[in-house]
Amino acid sequence: MLIFEVRKFAESTYKRLRNPAKIYLADVALARKVSSEDSGRVLENVVFLELRRNTEEIFYFDEERECDFVAKEKNKFFPYQVCFELAEKNRERELGGLVSCCKWLKIKEGMLLTNDQEEEIKINGIKIGIFPVWKWLIADRKLIAHS
Numbered sequence: 001m002l003i004f005e006v007r008k009f010a011e012s013t014y015k016r017l018r019n020p021a022k023i024y025l026a027d028v029a030l031a032r033k034v035s036s037e038d039s040g041r042v043l044e045n046v047v048f049l050e051l052r053r054n055t056e057e058i059f060y061f062d063e064e065r066e067c068d069f070v071a072k073e074k075n076k077f078f079p080y081q082v083c084f085e086l087a088e089k090n091r092e093r094e095l096g097g098l099v100s101c102c103k104w105l106k107i108k109e110g111m112l113l114t115n116d117q118e119e120e121i122k123i124n125g126i127k128i129g130i131f132p133v134w135k136w137l138i139a140d141r142k143l144i145a146h147s
Helices: 013-018 028-034 039-054 091-105 133-138
Strands: 003-008 022-025 057-063 065-073 076-082 109-114 119-123 126-132
Touching: 003 039, 022 039, 028 039, 039 057, 039 065, 039 076, 039 109, 039 133, 057 091, 065 091, 076 091, 091 109, 091 119, 091 126, 109 133, 126 133
Parallel strands: 003 057, 076 109, 109 126
Antiparallel strands: 003 022, 057 065, 065 076, 119 126
């Protein structure tokens, strides 16, 4: 399979199927060639492939604000946002989507993956770990938080 679909996170199957799916490619080089030269989109595809290998299900969240991924493992959900660089111009959008998803899921933790930034911040009582994708990929970790 060359193409994977990620459906919207919704309580009903009807809502999931009614909303458009996000498309990811099985090969990052192919993704770069046919879909986009956008480094952020390629990074998002890399994160998708890793989540696909290590989680039961993957969705995207879109309720007023968007969060790139909601991964399900052992009946727990965990949100991931991906951006090449967290900067002043995209900070509100990227963090806002992640915080909105955490609130909707009623969890206190989320992760934002970037090209090379690392820090931990708290917004409205929600702990957000910001990590470089490369570090996240090689870490000995559980993909789902301990919430």
